[in-house]
Amino acid sequence: MSRVIHILTEQVASQIAAGEVVERPASALKELVENSLDAGARSVTVELERGGGALIAVTDDGTGMGREDATLALRRHATSKIRDAADLTAIRTLGFRGEALAAIASVARMVLRTRRPGDDHGVEIAATAGEIERVAACAIAPGTRIEVRELFFNTPARLKFMKTVATEQAAAASAMQRLALADHRVAFSLGADGRSLLATPRAASPLERMRQLFGAQLAGRMLAFDARSGSGRAWGLAATSHESFATPRMVLTFVNGRAVRDRLLARAIAQAYATLIPRGRHPAVVLFVELRPEEVDVNVHPMKTEVRFRNAGALFELVYRALRARLSDQSVPAGAERPTAGNDGGNNQTAGSDEIDDTAGADGGIVRLARPVRSGPSAHPGGDEERPLRLVADNSTLTGVQRALGLGYGGVSKSDAALRPGFEPGRDVANDRANGAPHSPSIDYAGAAMTPSAASAAPIETGPRGAPVPRYSELRILGQLFAGYIVLEDSSAVADDGLILLDQHAAHERVTFERLSAEFRAGGVRSQALLVPATLELAPARAAQVTSGLAELRAIGFELEPFGPATLLLTGMPAVFDGADGMALLTDLLDGMGEGGLRANGSGAFEDLLKRLACHGSVRVGRVLKSDEISALLADLDATPFKSNCPHGRPVHIRFARGQIERLFRR
């Protein structure tokens, strides 16, 4: 026995290769439907039996194949989509590797029927485990139908890894959903064991496709975003930050029409929602990235679900900014926009739609992001003790609309006026849970209802709905409840009337956090000198920690000088907190400091620090507010980006619709 190495038979090699491409019925389905799309189909129908394990049948009305091509198509490395390696640099089709049909055929019993429109009959090819058994003429409408039976019948190892019918079916349905999102111009239908799981006619826009797939309610509450840069475009729909989910299943990313899983995109999305939704929870985002084909390498993964970007940094920035800009002001949901956009594949923001939304456009959104939140506090001579936490509006720096109690809108800015017609289009917590438990007046905002339902054909979370964010200062102030919540009546003409409870601490925390962050980004939190410097005595270990963090403290507005072995002198504090007790603020902050001191937690450290500072420096639950303080807070909030949630992701307000209140009274 001199030789131990031998070349595997073509059949074994195909089976091995198949393992990379066809992991489960859903991946076979994906490959077959992608072929239909590449063939220019306008309608794709899929039937499954037993989750796809018994049968996957895909029928399309695409170009079809002639007899010779159809026979070749089942061979490995057979493709009509590329010719040479150079073509790999600019792929414009979903397929290009020429291995899917061969791979599927090698692990199943396949019957392929296909006919080109010009041919008077079609051809039928039957293959088992990749071996062609029959080629014959057949009758079929122009297009292609591929039936795959008994997937993995000859690969017992793979068969063992198949999950339950329900699980495989759910995976197939979500694969189908991604394909349907990727191309709204194609009609899709998916049936399983005689039941329809998904049926979407051709749609005029991605938003309409979203409605078909996710329902008008969720789609209607999503915000459209769209940004371009030199290297490409990032657009799509994003849930408001009032909504969050326990899994990232509702984060769907597409690159040049291809559904991909990508860490970079996931990270950009997660970061855009940072401080807006609670840690560990996920938003709903449908993101479409369009890049020149040369900018993306799609040939890095056999299933083509991963890609590599030539300029990852720029792409990250583009996506992050597109979303962040849109989330900074969530006043108008996508649903308020015209339902159809151009059907040329883009959801072009039509000129003239500014009546509804002047912020969704790429540039508009980014400009908004860069706009400083508000100029800092101006010095007011003669120490005004009515302003302990600067809750009272400084009228000199506020626009007309922010004046207390909405006594006329003389100074309404253009964008404010533009926003009003679409304001609160009647979607809110209560309306959407039409049959909410009538005996319970409370809404479990962050409760169990927000966890996703079990995997199902339509994997949509049903939970409390995110109402669009109102312009708080335009609502009637009813008063303060439990010294912690501001009670507002929302009787806008467009929306259903509602009662709004606003968490004063969460609201003020966001206002303060955004002011601090803006100053921090602009070079450092502005500091205000104390009239009388105060001394701070610390335990020696603590003193060493604090002394080594003086630069960090200065960056967030605290000026400290060493003043003896374990004593420091506080000479300045963040100007934002004008009038507050700077020493108390500083000690609170230092008390919350961990073992490692101020530098401890790496890159996010400053954000955490600012969050804590905002928290300590914001008005507490338990503080009775004067009516002008309430008005000022509402006006400040309106002028603040990301006002829907506090920096820890808790909601700033909860809305009870009139209908819900009336139901409680059995009206």
Ligand code: ADP
């Ligand atoms: P790839 O899609 O990478 O080219 P496949 O193995 O998936 O490789 O398909 C091989 C070839 O078979 C395709 O290039 C295409 O020419 C042809 N083909 C497959 N499915 C269809 C279809 N539904 N309609 C028309 N042609 C098809």
Ligand code: MG
């Ligand atoms: Mg293919």
